[in-house]
């Protein structure tokens with residue numbers, strides 16, 4: 191089986207290849223125009239659909255633009271499989287997203303969906319929850335990948351005997367095309383199998399082109415092809431005169447068969463391949479490249495589905511899992527954690543020996559991250575991972591305190607919180623991705639703004655709110671909390687955050703204004719220590735969700751004029767539709783922040799502040815202390 195079938199170009203199979211490429215390209219072009227027309231005007235599209243002439247099938251029409259499936263058949267040894275690989279490679283080179291399903295799937299009795307899952311390197315079904323759920327997750331994943339052409343070499347591997355019954359495969363192909371999972375499907379199979387597939391496709395109303403790979407007749411073309419193939423393999427251009435005819439008789443004009451005879455004749459395969467195929471430069475042979483800012487555990491997990499290295503990663507993952515269990519399910523990205531847990535030392539000492547590894551994943555990092563924050567993630571980053579062809583990866587930036595909006599996208603994205611309270615630390619990114627694609631957020635793409643306007647308009651508003659949050663977030667993280675803001679010290683800022691994000695008080699208050707503002711169930715699984723003393727103002731902000739935290743940011747931004755008056759009015763108009771009015775100036779912020787507490791509680795908070803804060807800090811925060819809670 192030629193992995194590098196460059197010899198195709200001098201054989202007759204090249205014309206078959208060109209014909210296939212042409213069909214695929216014109217079909218994809220038609221799909222693209224239809225989609226453009228569709229988005230332009232739905233009505234126009236409907237009439238256009240009706241007036242499209244029904245293409246008579248199986249007649250080799252002049253324009254193949256309507257074709258959705260190519261059925262390639264040929265006799266054993268005709269070089270079909272090399273042709274299929276080459277087709278995939280050329281499509282990819284032309285910027286078409288083509289995906290080749292494995293010829294020998296690992297799954298017993300595989301379906302085409304199993305093939306897709308394996309080809310994309312997704313966690314297999316048995317590892318990922320219930321059947322109905324996993325199907326919708328897989329579908330969402332396939333669509334994000336935007337597969338244009340699915341290539342199945344040897345369709346028989348995905349069918350049961352007798353191959354005359356093609357209906358399960360045909361139903362799946364129809365499903366791929368109708369749901370947009372794959373715009374085009376290329377199938378190669380034996381002639382009999384193709385007969386059955388053709389019949390099924392006709393019943394489903396799917397337009398296909400059928401192409402048969404012919405044997406080459408003996409003549410100048412055949413001699414030219416043999417000469418060329420030998421020269422490519424050996425560099426020798428002079429052939430013994432009898433050789434082409436002898437090869438022809440041995441292979442009966444079959445191109446693939448001729449090729450294997452030539453290979454046997456000149457040298458073993460492995461020797462002929464070495465020189466002209468430079469090894470792809472990978473990040474440690476066989477391992478996948480870490481995503482930017484990825485955690486060590488996430489990268490290790492992604493390699494667990496990487497066939498080339500799973501015998502190594504499987505063992506190391508197990509070691510790290512043991513360690514994580516001892517460490518109450520936390521990240522095991524830090525060497526100190528692992529050594530403290532007394533496990534995994536072997537794994538990491540090995541990892542440490544590789545400077546790139548320790549450096550890339552910052553395994554020496556000794557910072558401690560708030561444990562609730564270990565569950566925050568940006569859903570769009572995960573979706574982008576899938577779209578660029580890797581498994582979702584967990585990022586380090588998400589666990590830093592105060593990072594509640596991801597700035598890596600055109601539309602700023604509010605971080606979500608994984609609802610699974612004790613996820614396997616290695617499986618977290620996939621878990622988060624599955625939660626996301628099943629949530630309304632996946633469809634709506636917004637979490638802060640709601641209303642009766644069109645989704646597009648609401649998204650524009652969401653974006654504007656997001657940009658304001660980003661402005662305050664970077665001011666708080668880069669200036670205030672680092673102590674370089676003259677108007678607000680980092681201690682003062684933490685005090686404000688603790689007030690605005692105060693945990694709920696039993697029978698007293700729903701918590702700070704920012705915590706209660708969105709009816710947020712983001713952190714349903716975080717149980718507050720409700721036996722706090724009323725004056726305990728320590729660390730309330732650490733248990734707030736990203737959405738609650740960003741609300742606090744906005745309020746502080748308004749109070750310190752980082753958000754201007756008209757912008758605050760805009761926030762009030764979009765956020766206050768179904769909720770309490772959003773404050774638009776400093777005095778409204780302090781009124782809202784204070785009156786949510788009972789007078790006794792507020793008095794206790796004030797006392798604590800006077801005890802814990804310095805005179806300068808209190809002076810800076812004077813505006814909030816001026817208020818008194820008049821709530822009864």
Ligand SMILES: [Zn+2]
Nearest residue numbers: 568571596598
């Ligand atoms: Zn992101």
